[in-house]
């Protein structure tokens with residue numbers, strides 16, 4: 478039985494929504510409390526049992542691989558200064574997983590980014606985590622990727638996370654047409670990328686967490702550029718669903734689209750409230766702020 482040990486994290490986007498910051502800093506390196514967005518995504522993968530993480534990157538993104546690399550000078554300084562807590566944190570980050578970086582040489586979209594991982598994934602199932610979505614697991618519950626990995630263990634088929642979105646938002650996402658198997662678990666009939674309200678078969682949107690069987694590559698290799706001139710992952714998933722069983726599931730984690738300014742700010746607030754150093758003072762501040770806004 479094939480277990481999921483590998484993950485692809487596409488991180489090649491230009492991050493135009495965060496200009497001017499992203500002129501020099503990759504959007505995945507923008508900070509949430511005290512760690513970059515990509516840290517939380519990699520942490521989710523590692524907690525789900527992933528060992529090898531393939532970052533699909535564009536030009537100018539070397540800061541991401543440097544973040545997961547050793548920094549001897551800094552580590553030496555922290556050790557000499559007795560800052561063991563910080564040192565331990567850095568050492569943990571650089572041994573979290575095997576981080577392998579792959580260049581996407583043309584900006585041809587998400588489907589193309591995933592296809593860039595074909596040779597390294599080989600014949601195994603693999604997870605895909607979009608690099609600007611943060612999923613915060615509820616305590617004691619599996620995180621979103623872990624949940625998909627668990628389902629894949631049982632169904633041995635491509636399984637994707639879905640969430641219900643308001644009608645006005647269907648045109649922002651890949652949307653799935655589903656038939657229910659049990660509460661929150663579905664068989665997929667079809668997928669469509671960013672449909673209009675009139676075209677949308679449902680309000681079940683894909684938030685960017687997937688576990689694929691390797692046969693998705695058969696379809697990605699054949700895929701043509703479509704919406705926005707890009708090779709859309711959703712198109713190949715739709716082809717896959719015509720021929721094989723594909724499943725979808727809701728998830729309990731809280732999701733933040735950190736690639737969007739409001740989502741990014743919300744993720745900062747939520748994670749600050751979960752941070753033992755900050756939570757007391759920060760929640761006091763938020764309560765005062767709420768009073769001020771109301772008054």
Ligand code: G1P
Nearest residue numbers: 587649650651682683684685711
């Ligand atoms: C991508 C995918 C889309 C998915 C979305 C989640 O779109 O193409 O299917 O629903 O991520 O955020 P993007 O947001 O990159 O345009």
